[in-house]
Amino acid sequence: MSRLLCLLVVSLGLMQCAVAQDRAQADALASGVSVMASAPDAASASTAPQIHAISEMLAQKFGLARAKAEQISAAVMSSASKxxxxxxxxxxxxxxxxxxxEKAKGLHGATGLMQVVPAAHKQLVKNLDLTAPEDNIEAGSAILHGYLxxxxxxxxxxxxxxxxxxxYATKVSLRAKDFQFDTAASDPAGSR
Known part of the structure; x- marks a missing residue:
């Protein structure tokens, strides 16, 4: 259970960033100014080292092409933050x-990276291409968020x-340790 707590502590940094963005958007709405252009740039600049570290590890460990690894890493960071x-x-x-x-197929029509089952989440996946990394990770993250x-x-x-x-829950919790990153050092192994 302590591993799960560690994962939640790691997510606090992302939550603080999201809270700051929400405050900025609320302030901007109150003053009539749009922050849509500046907030994503600030968020992507702060996550760029982590995206790079994740994509490097995905390319090395799972044999993904660099461009595909970058695409998946960026989608993960975006959905995780959201x-x-x-x-x-x-x-x-x-x-x-x-x-x-990304084109994986499983039981009951499970599709894509996070094996989203379209029949179980009809409204959520309506008009999404579940074989596209961004759509699949967005849908899977939304489902997990709902379960949380x-x-x-x-x-x-x-x-x-x-x-x-x-x-399954235990397996995911244990596997998550393999994906914890020390972005300051850009070391995929973290501080083992």
Missing amino acids: YSLPPALVLAIISIESRFK QSAQGDVGAALKSYGGSKA
């Missing part, structure tokens, strides 16, 4: 569900809902 999820958790799910194969809300923040319970078993 839904206040630890990027390591999203990456662990992708690694277990599809081994980073339903479980009142209990990551284990949310993962159990996502994957269907306690064993």
Whole structure:
């Protein structure tokens, strides 16, 4: 359980960034100024080292082409930030569900990187191409976020809902350690 707490602590930094962006947007709306152009640039600049570290690891460990690794890394960071999820958790799910194969197919029509089941989430996946990394990671992250809300923040319970078993939740939690990054040093192994 302490590993899950560590993952949640890592996500606090992302949550603080999201809260700051929400405040900026609220202030801008109150003053009639749009911050849509500046906020994403600031967020992407602050996550660029982490995106690079993740993409390097994906290219080395999973054999992804650099451009594909960058695309997936950016989509993970964007969705993780949007839904206040630890990027390591999203990456662990992708690694277990599809081994980073974007056209992966599974049981009950499960599709893409996060193995989203369209029949179970019809409204959410309407008009999405689940084989496109951005769409799939967005949908999978939204689903996981919904399970987290339903479980009142209990990551284990949310993962159990996502994957269907306690064993799945444990497997994802353990795998997430492999995806924790020290962005200051850009060392994918972190501080082992």
